[in-house]
Amino acid sequence: MIVHSKFVVGEFVPRVLGPFDAVDYTCYEAGHTWDSSCVSTWIGIFRGGMIYSLKLYTTFYLLGAVWKLMSKETDKKKLAKNIFLSILRSSVFLASNAASFIFFICAYRKIFGKFHGVFAAIAGFASSFFSLMLEKKSRRGLLAIYVMNHAIESVFNMAVSRGYVTPIKNGQMYLFALTNLAYMSLFRGSSLPPYIQNLFEKVLGSEESKIPRAAVNQRQNQVVNPQSQMQQSLMKAYKYLMNLLNAVGPRVPACQHQDSCSAYMAKSAIKYFSIGYVLQVLLNYRNIFRAFVQRKASLLVKSLSNFQLAKFMCAYVSLFRILNCLLRWLFGRDHPEIFGGIAGFFAGLSSKFFPNISITMYAFAKLLDIFCMKAVAHNWLPYFPNFDILVYSLSLGVLFHDALFEPQNIRPSYWSFLKGLSGNHFPLIFRKLLDKYGTKASKFYPNFVPNLDPKNVKTAEVKQILLLHGKWP
Structure with missing residues (x-):
C-alpha cells in the first residue's frame, strides 16, 4: 500500500523513500534555489570556486616553494612560472569540480525528468571524474587518498546514524x-x-x-654558534645527563x-x-x-x-x-x-x-x-590504469551525496571547505524537500525555506510548503 505524504499540525511530514524512489521537484526548487537559471548558476559557482581556490592554492604552492628557494641551484624565474601555472591549473580543476556537480544535477533532472535518491552520488561521481583530468597526474594520487579518508569516515558516520554499527570508546x-x-x-x-x-x-x-645507514658523527661538522649564558647552562645540563645515562x-x-x-x-x-x-x-x-x-x-x-x-x-x-x-x-x-x-x-x-x-x-x-x-607489485591484484581517478570519483560521489542529503555526517572541516568552494551556496539547498529520504537532510538548517520565484515554481507540493512558511504570495 502506498502511503502518501501529508501535512500534520502545519508541518510537512514525508514518508521515507528508497534510493531509487523519485520526486518531481525541479533543479531550481530543490537545488540552486538562489538563481532560477541553470547556466547562470554554473557560471556563478565556477566564479566563486575560482576565487576560493586561488586563495587556497596560492598559499599551498607558495609554502612549497619556500623549500625550493633554499637551494642555490633553483631557477627562480622558472620556479615562479611553474608556481603560477600550477596555481591556475589546480584552481580551475577545483572550481570545475564544484560547478560541474551542479551541472550534472541539472542534467540528471533534464534527462530523467525526476530526482532519485542516488542522483547526488551519480552527479558527484561524474563531476569528479571529468574535473580530475584537468589536474596534474602527479597530484591525482594524493588527492584520491585525501578524499578517500574523508569518504571512509563519512560512510562510518552514516552507518552509525542508521544504527548499523556502534562507536567504540576511544575508537580513533x-x-x-x-x-x-x-x-x-x-x-x-x-x-x-x-x-x-x-x-x-x-x-x-x-x-x-x-x-x-652508517652513523654520522655530527660533532665533526658542527658549527659552533655564540650562545647565551642560559643556553650554555642548559647544554651543560643536557650533556651531563646524557653522559650519566650512557655511563x-x-x-x-x-x-x-x-x-x-x-x-x-x-x-x-x-x-x-x-x-x-x-x-x-x-x-x-x-x-x-x-x-x-x-x-x-x-x-x-x-x-x-x-x-x-x-x-x-x-x-x-x-x-x-x-x-x-x-x-x-x-x-x-x-x-x-x-x-x-x-x-x-x-x-x-x-x-x-x-x-x-x-x-x-x-x-x-x-x-x-x-x-x-x-599487492599489485606481487601480482595479487590486477593493475588498473587511472585507478586514482576512480577512487577520487567514488569518494567524492559519497561526499557530494552527504553534502546534499546528510551534511551532519561529513567531517566539520570538510563541510566548511565545501561551503567555501561553493561560494557558501551549499547551505541554500532546499533540504526540507530531501527529508523524504529519511536522512535528516535539513538537520543543519531546520528552519531554512528559500525565497523562490513563484513564476518558476512548478511542483504543487513545493507551493504548499512555501505557503505554510509564508513564502508564497
Missing part, C-alpha cells in the same frame, strides 16, 4: 594504534615507499631500519644505536617534547596574539600551557624506541618486523594525548594505498 585511538602497527612493521623491515621510509628514519632513527644505562647487544638504551630514549623524549611544544605554540599563535592585544593574561597562560602535542610526540617516539630495545633485550636478538609492529601499536596509543581524526584517517587511507600497491 585504537585505529591509529593498529594503523601504526602496520606502518612500524613495514618501517622496521625497510619496506615502506622511499619517501615515507626516509621520513620515519628522520623521526624514529635510522638505527631502527632493517638496513641502518650507567644498559646496552643491549642487539641494538644498533651508539648510546645506551636509556640515553637513546631520553634524547628522543627531550627533543620531541621540545619540538611538539614549539609546534603547539605556533598553532596557537592567534590566541597568543589576541592575548597580547587584549591584555588577557589568562588566555596567554592557557595558550602557553597546552602540552598535548608535546606529550604525544614525546610519548610516540620514546615508547617506540624503548619497547624495541626491551624486546631485543628479552629475546637476545632483533626481529625487526615483529618487534616494530608490537612497539608501533603501543606507541600509537599515545594519540590519546593529541586525538586528531584528520591525521588518523589520512594515515589509514595511505596505508590502504601502500597495501594495494604491494
Whole structure:
C-alpha cells in the first residue's frame, strides 16, 4: 500500500523513500534555489570556486616553494612560472569540480525528468571524474587518498546514524594504534615507499631500519654558534645527563644505536617534547596574539600551557624506541618486523594525548594505498590504469551525496571547505524537500525555506510548503 505524504499540525511530514524512489521537484526548487537559471548558476559557482581556490592554492604552492628557494641551484624565474601555472591549473580543476556537480544535477533532472535518491552520488561521481583530468597526474594520487579518508569516515558516520554499527570508546585511538602497527612493521623491515621510509628514519632513527645507514658523527661538522649564558647552562645540563645515562644505562647487544638504551630514549623524549611544544605554540599563535592585544593574561597562560602535542610526540617516539630495545633485550636478538609492529601499536596509543581524526584517517587511507600497491607489485591484484581517478570519483560521489542529503555526517572541516568552494551556496539547498529520504537532510538548517520565484515554481507540493512558511504570495 502506498502511503502518501501529508501535512500534520502545519508541518510537512514525508514518508521515507528508497534510493531509487523519485520526486518531481525541479533543479531550481530543490537545488540552486538562489538563481532560477541553470547556466547562470554554473557560471556563478565556477566564479566563486575560482576565487576560493586561488586563495587556497596560492598559499599551498607558495609554502612549497619556500623549500625550493633554499637551494642555490633553483631557477627562480622558472620556479615562479611553474608556481603560477600550477596555481591556475589546480584552481580551475577545483572550481570545475564544484560547478560541474551542479551541472550534472541539472542534467540528471533534464534527462530523467525526476530526482532519485542516488542522483547526488551519480552527479558527484561524474563531476569528479571529468574535473580530475584537468589536474596534474602527479597530484591525482594524493588527492584520491585525501578524499578517500574523508569518504571512509563519512560512510562510518552514516552507518552509525542508521544504527548499523556502534562507536567504540576511544575508537580513533585504537585505529591509529593498529594503523601504526602496520606502518612500524613495514618501517622496521625497510619496506615502506622511499619517501615515507626516509621520513620515519628522520623521526624514529635510522638505527631502527632493517638496513641502518652508517652513523654520522655530527660533532665533526658542527658549527659552533655564540650562545647565551642560559643556553650554555642548559647544554651543560643536557650533556651531563646524557653522559650519566650512557655511563650507567644498559646496552643491549642487539641494538644498533651508539648510546645506551636509556640515553637513546631520553634524547628522543627531550627533543620531541621540545619540538611538539614549539609546534603547539605556533598553532596557537592567534590566541597568543589576541592575548597580547587584549591584555588577557589568562588566555596567554592557557595558550602557553597546552602540552598535548608535546606529550604525544614525546610519548610516540620514546615508547617506540624503548619497547624495541626491551624486546631485543628479552629475546637476545632483533626481529625487526615483529618487534616494530608490537612497539608501533603501543606507541600509537599515545594519540590519546593529541586525538586528531584528520591525521588518523589520512594515515589509514595511505596505508590502504601502500597495501594495494604491494599487492599489485606481487601480482595479487590486477593493475588498473587511472585507478586514482576512480577512487577520487567514488569518494567524492559519497561526499557530494552527504553534502546534499546528510551534511551532519561529513567531517566539520570538510563541510566548511565545501561551503567555501561553493561560494557558501551549499547551505541554500532546499533540504526540507530531501527529508523524504529519511536522512535528516535539513538537520543543519531546520528552519531554512528559500525565497523562490513563484513564476518558476512548478511542483504543487513545493507551493504548499512555501505557503505554510509564508513564502508564497
